[in-house]
Amino acid sequence: MALAVASFCVSALLQSPNRGESPAPKKPKYVFYFIGDGMSFNHILGTEQFFAVKENKGEIERLNFTKFDTRNFVTNYSTSNPVTDSAAAGTALATGVKTANACIGVDDQDRELRSILDVASELGYKIGLVTNVGINHATPSCFYGHTSDRFGFPKLVNDYISSDVAFIAGSTIMDMKSGPEDPKYEKVTTAQLAERIRNAGIELTLDIDKAAKTRGKRVALVANDKENKHVPYVLDRREGDDYHTLLNHSKAAIDYLSREAEDGFFLMIEGGKLDYAAHEQDAVATFYEVREFAQAVQLALDFAEQHPDETLIVVTADHETGGMSLGWDHYEIRMNLLLKQRSSAVQLTKTMQKMRAEGKRDWADYKKLLSDEFGLWSVVPVTAEEEKLLKDDFYNIFLKYGPMVDGLYNKSEYIVYHAIGILNRHASIEWTSMYHTGMYTPIFANGVGEEKFLECRDQTEIPKTLARLMGGQL
Numbered sequence: 001m002a003l004a005v006a007s008f009c010v011s012a013l014l015q016s017p018n019r020g021e022s023p024a025p026k027k028p029k030y031v032f033y034f035i036g037d038g039m040s041f042n043h044i045l046g047t048e049q050f051f052a053v054k055e056n057k058g059e060i061e062r063l064n065f066t067k068f069d070t071r072n073f074v075t076n077y078s079t080s081n082p083v084t085d086s087a088a089a090g091t092a093l094a095t096g097v098k099t100a101n102a103c104i105g106v107d108d109q110d111r112e113l114r115s116i117l118d119v120a121s122e123l124g125y126k127i128g129l130v131t132n133v134g135i136n137h138a139t140p141s142c143f144y145g146h147t148s149d150r151f152g153f154p155k156l157v158n159d160y161i162s163s164d165v166a167f168i169a170g171s172t173i174m175d176m177k178s179g180p181e182d183p184k185y186e187k188v189t190t191a192q193l194a195e196r197i198r199n200a201g202i203e204l205t206l207d208i209d210k211a212a213k214t215r216g217k218r219v220a221l222v223a224n225d226k227e228n229k230h231v232p233y234v235l236d237r238r239e240g241d242d243y244h245t246l247l248n249h250s251k252a253a254i255d256y257l258s259r260e261a262e263d264g265f266f267l268m269i270e271g272g273k274l275d276y277a278a279h280e281q282d283a284v285a286t287f288y289e290v291r292e293f294a295q296a297v298q299l300a301l302d303f304a305e306q307h308p309d310e311t312l313i314v315v316t317a318d319h320e321t322g323g324m325s326l327g328w329d330h331y332e333i334r335m336n337l338l339l340k341q342r343s344s345a346v347q348l349t350k351t352m353q354k355m356r357a358e359g360k361r362d363w364a365d366y367k368k369l370l371s372d373e374f375g376l377w378s379v380v381p382v383t384a385e386e387e388k389l390l391k392d393d394f395y396n397i398f399l400k401y402g403p404m405v406d407g408l409y410n411k412s413e414y415i416v417y418h419a420i421g422i423l424n425r426h427a428s429i430e431w432t433s434m435y436h437t438g439m440y441t442p443i444f445a446n447g448v449g450e451e452k453f454l455e456c457r458d459q460t461e462i463p464k465t466l467a468r469l470m471g472g473q474l
């Protein structure tokens with residue numbers, strides 16, 4: 001009997017058609033492509049640990065996308081260095097081609113590349129891009145733009161205008177104030193770039209409801225169309241700051257695309273401020289950004305519930321930022337020491353500068369501020385040596401209008417830079433870089449064709465896989 005069963009199995013295998021080839025998966029009609037800028041394994045895990053302590057859960061509640069059945073990790077090096085930047089990594093994730101750092105939508109020989117957006121558009125998908133940084137910042141612009149100079153912000157606006165992006169949303173339109181002082185750059189303001197977008201017949205608006213309900217017209221939704229100013233970190237949100245958020249912009253994009261797109265849509269959503277927070281080595285600010293990013297993923301999961309068998313959700317990152325380590329001091333992480341932080345390091349620098357402008361020159365005022373906003377002394381046991389460091393910063397640098405710590409996106413007062421370092425270190429979180437590291441980045445996939453992402457070994461294979469699943473090629 002056993003023999004009979006065995007021989008039946010063998011013959012069944014021999015007769016099965018296309019053995020070794022899996023059948024072509026169903027085509028996803030709705031594709032969500034989430035990119036957490038700078039979000040690697042520890043940013044995700046740290047977020048889970050922090051909120052477990054903050055919300056007194058007892059045990060860790062996993063972020064939604066970490067529960068996807070399909071999980072993998074990929075390399076992300078660029079052609080110029082093992083450590084990539086958001087331009088080269090964004091290009092890899094958008095076009096499937098590795099390029100040199102600072103290149104957007106071009107290879108390292110400056111040749112323009114086709115992106116997944118071109119493929120999707122040719123196949124009839126409507127395109128949406130959402131970020132919480134500038135709409136012409138590195139990650140979104142890698143999908144529609146082409147330049148070997150990531151400070152070519154005005155050029156990227158022109159590329160956006162001539163692209164097939166139906167819906168775009170972000171903080172602002174970045175102008176040349178963000179770039180170097182160099183005569184080769186076109187001097188143009190955010191307001192002028194907004195005008196350029198409007199003149200092209202695009203509905204550029206600050207009104208989320210209007211953006212979601214616009215029909216038959218391209219939409220650009222921004223929080224600011226006058227100046228190059230980003231929305232605050234989630235951690236720094238105060239009264240009235242909860243309107244222009246990654247979550248609300250993503251909702252508007254889904255609303256608009258579901259009405260406009262008969263043949264399906266392709267929507268990229270970037271958590272861009274997550275990278276900024278990690279550049280500033282600010283763990284709590286990073287964790288809040290990761291959590292909001294996961295809330296945006298939840299919108300896609302809710303959408304998928306309404307459209308089962310038609311939706312694909314891919315969540316990944318472009319690179320790791322900050323070299324974040326969970327556990328530095330003994331065998332312990334002390335997230336409880338971070339619970340009192342209620343401003344980001346960037347916000348604290350702004351507050352201190354305001355105090356300085358108001359003529360406050362008393363150490364006691366600044367010590368109180370560090371205690372109120374970061375929990376130093378009140379919950380974090382600051383050592384005498386650490387206090388001396390902060391006090392020295394206060395006298396030697398702060399009162400003398402001294403130099404600032406130059407992060408990529410924001411400058412910090414030394415006193416704040418050291419204070420956030422002290423806070424993180426007491427919690428046993430350490431950072432090894434103010435920039436990016438070359439470590440692996442994760443992929444999580446859910447829905448139509450998800451298992452195909454198990455084959456990816458480098459981030460360039462992600463958009464290629466997406467293109468194939470949609471019925472095209474990159």
Ligand SMILES: [Zn+2]
Pocket residue numbers: 038086275276279321435436
């Ligand atoms: Zn970065």
